[in-house]
Amino acid sequence: MSVVISGTGLFTPSESISNDELVSCFNNYVDKFNADNEQAIENGEVAALSHSSSAFIEKASGIKSRYVMSKDDILNVDVMRPTFVERSNDALSQQAEIGVAAAKQAIVAANKTAEDIDLIIVACAYTQRSYPAMAIEIQQALGCPGWGFDMLVACSAATFGIINAANAIRSGTAKTVLVINPEILSPQVNYRDRDSHFIFGDVATASIIEDESTATGEHQFKIIAEQPITQFSNNIRSNIGYMNQCSPETANDVDKYFIQQGRKVFKEVLPMVSNLIASQMDKVELAPEDIKRLYLHQANINMNNFIGKKVLGRNPTPEEAPIILDEYANTSSAGCIIALHKHNDGLNSGDKTVLCSFGAGYSACCLILEYV
Numbered sequence: 001m002s003v004v005i006s007g008t009g010l011f012t013p014s015e016s017i018s019n020d021e022l023v024s025c026f027n028n029y030v031d032k033f034n035a036d037n038e039q040a041i042e043n044g045e046v047a048a049l050s051h052s053s054s055a056f057i058e059k060a061s062g063i064k065s066r067y068v069m070s071k072d073d074i075l076n077v078d079v080m081r082p083t084f085v086e087r088s089n090d091a092l093s094q095q096a097e098i099g100v101a102a103a104k105q106a107i108v109a110a111n112k113t114a115e116d117i118d119l120i121i122v123a124c125a126y127t128q129r130s131y132p133a134m135a136i137e138i139q140q141a142l143g144c145p146g147w148g149f150d151m152l153v154a155c156s157a158a159t160f161g162i163i164n165a166a167n168a169i170r171s172g173t174a175k176t177v178l179v180i181n182p183e184i185l186s187p188q189v190n191y192r193d194r195d196s197h198f199i200f201g202d203v204a205t206a207s208i209i210e211d212e213s214t215a216t217g218e219h220q221f222k223i224i225a226e227q228p229i230t231q232f233s234n235n236i237r238s239n240i241g242y243m244n245q246c247s248p249e250t251a252n253d254v255d256k257y258f259i260q261q262g263r264k265v266f267k268e269v270l271p272m273v274s275n276l277i278a279s280q281m282d283k284v285e286l287a288p289e290d291i292k293r294l295y296l297h298q299a300n301i302n303m304n305n306f307i308g309k310k311v312l313g314r315n316p317t318p319e320e321a322p323i324i325l326d327e328y329a330n331t332s333s334a335g336c337i338i339a340l341h342k343h344n345d346g347l348n349s350g351d352k353t354v355l356c357s358f359g360a361g362y363s364a365c366c367l368i369l370e371y372v
């Protein structure tokens, strides 16, 4: 049996924030903080804060803008976080809503109907609540039979989700699987932190996974090799969780936001990912010249350039290693799926591509895909 990704969908929020807008708000905050703490800074009791810069952000990360679900309060210097109005239990949750929007597109792209979907996996960095599962709420909203569950693997959630989907199909517990990545990341960004205020955006992606024999979608990618790996690291961490309220004295500390040692992540993750891709290419006896496209995790352009060069033995062209993080920023697990969704033209039957995620955990996953 061969399993294919037979359709994808993408929900993009209507609001976007440019680097200049973000930096302007951050620098207003810095000026206000330094003015409010002038005496303490002079006495050496408080460290003065430094300005952020659009030029640094673009050079260090490749990010030019990010889409967000709720822009105004992120850019309000007195708030600096998105505001979401809590919905009643009878209304569709925000995360389910964007998941449904991406899922509907994927279902159409794969020439399926909601009745065909018998497993929904919501795979992302955070779920809005623990239960009922977002996947089961989406199952009801779409009208799908079967079963669903949520899984969290940070930036590797989408690829791990696709592997779980493929295994469910191979084992016979599902025939057609919808993997959804509703990544609402802006609530976890510390917009007062110069090192990380620019990194993330909100988005949702979705993919249909099924047996090749039932697939009729226009763009189909057959999974010919796959391998997830994990290795514990504290270099990307958030301590947000349901037990925070039990320690009220530390419940609002900055470690409850996304925190990373970016340089260390860079140094440790790059060899891990390069070796993982090489091992999967070896498994199916592919040489660098056989790889037509690299759909890489979208965290940092310098990381992607490094991995692209390692895999192909030369700098990849923009067509060979599509970049979407300039427009979308880091969208956690959705990034490599956005790249595949937006750049699936120009491939010929038999062409080999790489779909690869990497991030917190550490977690990484490489799939080798053959365009059908």
Ligand code: CO8
Pocket (backbone or CB within 6 Å): 051, 052, 053, 056, 057, 060, 061, 125, 154, 155, 185, 186, 188, 189, 194, 195, 196, 200, 236, 258, 260, 261, 262, 263, 265, 266, 299, 300, 303, 330, 332, 358, 359, 360
């Ligand atoms: N403006 C101006 N200057 C700055 C800024 C800024 N905003 N920030 C830092 N600087 C300065 C620093 O102070 C430093 O100055 P000095 O040299 O004087 O000390 C200098 O710029 C260089 O700083 P860095 O060494 O930190 O800069 P880097 O070149 O390393 O770039 C990056 C920083 C972009 C963060 C980079 O390290 C990076 O991208 N690393 C890899 C990150 C990565 O891939 N992480 C994956 C995490 S994502 C994930 O797994 C998902 C988690 C779940 C989702 C969470 C949702 C919220």
